[in-house]
Amino acid sequence: MHELVNIFIKSIFIDNMIFAYFLGMCSYLAVSKTVKTSVGMGFAVIFVLGITIPINYLLENYVLKQGALTWLGDSFADVDLSFLSFIMFIAVIASMVQLVEMIVEKISPALYGSLGIFLPLIAVNCAILGGSLFMQERAYNSIVEATVFGLGSGIGWFLAIVAIAAIREKIRYSHVPGPLRGLGITFIITGLMGIAFMSFMGIKL
Amino acid sequence: MSEKKESLFSKKNRKLLKDPLNDNNPVTTQVLGICSALAITVQLKPAIVMALSVLVVLSVANVVVSLMRNLIPSRIRIIVQLVVIATLVILVDQVLKAFVYDVSKELSVFVGLIITNCIIMGRLEAFALGNKPWKSFLDGLGNAFGYGWILIAVAFFRELLGAGTLFGYPVLEKLGLYEMGYENNGMMILPPMALVTVGIIIWIQRMKNRDLIES
Numbered sequence: 036m037h038e039l040v041n042i043f044i045k046s047i048f049i050d051n052m053i054f055a056y057f058l059g060m061c062s063y064l065a066v067s068k069t070v071k072t073s074v075g076m077g078f079a080v081i082f083v084l085g086i087t088i089p090i091n092y093l094l095e096n097y098v099l100k101q102g103a104l105t106w107l108g109d110s111f112a113d114v115d116l117s118f119l120s121f122i123m124f125i126a127v128i129a130s131m132v133q134l135v136e137m138i139v140e141k142i143s144p145a146l147y148g149s150l151g152i153f154l155p156l157i158a159v160n161c162a163i164l165g166g167s168l169f170m171q172e173r174a175y176n177s178i179v180e181a182t183v184f185g186l187g188s189g190i191g192w193f194l195a196i197v198a199i200a201a202i203r204e205k206i207r208y209s210h211v212p213g214p215l216r217g218l219g220i221t222f223i224i225t226g227l228m229g230i231a232f233m234s235f236m237g238i239k240l
Numbered sequence: 241m242s243e244k245k246e247s248l249f250s251k252k253n254r255k256l257l258k259d260p261l262n263d264n265n266p267v268t269t270q271v272l273g274i275c276s277a278l279a280i281t282v283q284l285k286p287a288i289v290m291a292l293s294v295l296v297v298l299s300v301a302n303v304v305v306s307l308m309r310n311l312i313p314s315r316i317r318i319i320v321q322l323v324v325i326a327t328l329v330i331l332v333d334q335v336l337k338a339f340v341y342d343v344s345k346e347l348s349v350f351v352g353l354i355i356t357n358c359i360i361m362g363r364l365e366a367f368a369l370g371n372k373p374w375k376s377f378l379d380g381l382g383n384a385f386g387y388g389w390i391l392i393a394v395a396f397f398r399e400l401l402g403a404g405t406l407f408g409y410p411v412l413e414k415l416g417l418y419e420m421g422y423e424n425n426g427m428m429i430l431p432p433m434a435l436v437t438v439g440i441i442i443w444i445q446r447m448k449n450r451d452l453i454e455s
Contacts, residue, residue, distance in 0.1 A: 055431055060274035061358040118334060121352050122326040129319055158318070161275040161356040168349035213453045214446035215439070218271060222439035229432030 039183050042175075046187030049236055050169075052162050053195040054229035059162030063196050064221060073200035074193075081189030083135065083157050084166050087128050088185030091167040092178050094123055124167045132158045162192055199225060256378045260386035262449075266359045267390040268442045269452060273359035276350050277391055278434040284407050287395035289336065289343045291388030293351065295381070297328045298360050302380035305368040312369075321364045322355070329354045359387055394437045402428030 052058045059080070066076045097103050099120050104111035136154045140147045157163060166188050175181045202224055211220050266272045273294075280286045304324050305312075312320050333351045336344040344351065354360065363383055368376040399405055404412035404424045412418065427433055446452045 057275050057278040057431065057434070058353070060278070061272060064271055064274065118330060121330055121333070121355060122323070124352075125322055125326050125355055129322060158322075159356050159358060159361050161353050164356045165275075165349055165353055168352045172349060212443075213450070214443050216453060218268075219439050219442040219446065222435045222442065226432040226435035226439065229435060230430075233430065233432070 039180065042180055043183050043187040044238065046184050047191040047194070048232065049238065050188075051191040051195060051232055052165065052188050053192060053225070054232040056165065058165040059160045059192055062157075062160050063192075063199070064218065067196050067200040067203055067221070070197060070200045070204060073196045077189075077193030077196050079154055079157055080160065080162060080192050081186065083128075083132060083154075083163055084185040084189040084192075085182065086135065087131050087163060088166050088170050089178050089182045090127055090131065091124050092170055092175065092181040094127065095120065095171050099123060120168075120171060124164060124171075128163050128167070129158045162188070195228070198228065253375065253378055256375060257382040257385075260379075260382040261389065262386075262445070263452070265386045265390065265445070266362075266383050267387055267438070268445055270359075270362065272362045273357045273387055274438075276353055276357055277387065277394070278431070278438065280347055280350050281391060281395040281398055281434055281437075282402070282429055283399045284392065284395045286343055286346050287391045288388075289340060290347060290350065291384070291391050293332045293336065294354060294357065294359070294387055295384035297325065297332060297354055298363060298384045298387075299377055299380035300328055301325050301360055302363060302368040302376040303373045305364045306371060306373045306376035309369050309371075317365075317369070321361065325360055325364075326355050359383060390438070390441065393441065394434060397437055398428045398434065401425050402433075 049055070053060070053063055062076060067073050095103070097106065099116045101115035101117065102112055104114050104116075132154055136147075139154075166185055169188075170181050170184060173184075175184060199221065203221065206220065206224075215223070260266055264270065267274060267277050276290060276294075280290050301321075301324050305321060308320070329352065332354070333344070336347070336351060363380060367379045371379070396406070400411065402425060404410060404417075412422065412424075428437075
């Protein structure tokens with residue numbers, strides 16, 4: 036339990052997807068013009084990360100990793116398919132996104148209305164594939180840990196995009212030097228927010 | 241082939257190659273491929289390796305998709321593009337692991353993230369699907385160079401100011417700056433400063449070309 040809380044806090048604040056690894060910057064910059072749309076995008080990312088990371092965890096540990104195919108028989112014990120992981124992960128992500136989109140559309144049209152347009156964008160959001168690749172690199176011990184990591188990263192991303200959207204809404208009324216307007220100032224603000232987030236570094240529960 | 245075949249480096253084709261370097265830069269103007277542009281720019285060497293990897297993947301993917309452009313049904317084009325890109329990235333990743341293992345370790349997940357680098361997807365969607373292979377190749381090269389020079393510029397300043405080295409060679413120490421009381425700015429190595437550096441590059445670029453300023 037202790038370990039889980041630790042992973043959760045760490046993935047939200049310390050290893051924040053945006054501020055520490057710059058993952059998902061493209062949609063972060065494109066969708067953060069208003070708070071409303073950024074909340075939708077943020078939820079979609081939490082959702083998809085929470086689903087794809089556990090699935091990719093299973094894939095990694097029962098199909099791709101060296102020796103992962105042992106359950107098929109001893110002759111498979113030294114098969115190493117890890118070079119296939121990129122293509123498998125991206126296929127899982129693309130198909131899960133499609134599936135989630137269809138399910139949400141069927142079950143809750145209201146949610147689809149607010150989330151729907153963001154879902155296709157997510158298939159090529161680096162935060163999602165990045166999450167799976169970090170999961171692979173850090174080799175979590177159980178599927179629960181991997182899921183907690185996925186949800187935590189999603190929430191971290193959500194926090195970052197909502198915060199920048201709120202700042203961008205306010206900044207519209209300020210006098211920003213012409214050449215910095217829009218993209219430039221967003222970069223610099225994100226940098227400053229990243230410095231603020233660095234104060235969380237070293238926290239361990 | 242038509243009679244009036246365009247020369248390989250006609251004015252239009254040169255424009256394809258040149259535009260993305262400055263006015264239509266993928267990173268600072270089209271806002272694509274930021275993720276990796278920032279994360280691996282602490283030192284010059286990984287930045288150059290990354291720029292080359294993107295160059296290979298982008299130009300080859302552009303040609304392949306352009307060759308297949310009349311065969312791909314538009315409904316499933318995204319997944320076809322992803323498969324093309326992912327295959328190329330796996331090749332690049334294996335080559336890096338075989339020949340420059342230490343850099344490959346340093347780049348860690350970011351080699352894999354070339355797959356979701358929006359520059360590649362963006363160029364395939366916007367250009368390769370509607371143009372002939374040679375043009376697509378030039379467009380791929382141009383955009384990859386545009387991406388690469390930003391990457392190298394950011395890495396240059398971060399390594400020089402943050403660690404006082406270039407390619408690991410202690411430039412500032414040899415210049416004797418430390419004896420005069422100069423200290424490295426450790427801040428430049430930290431992730432947030434990459435954002436600020438790119439912000440400043442955008443600032444300078446838009447100051448020179450005022451048409452790019454957002455209203």
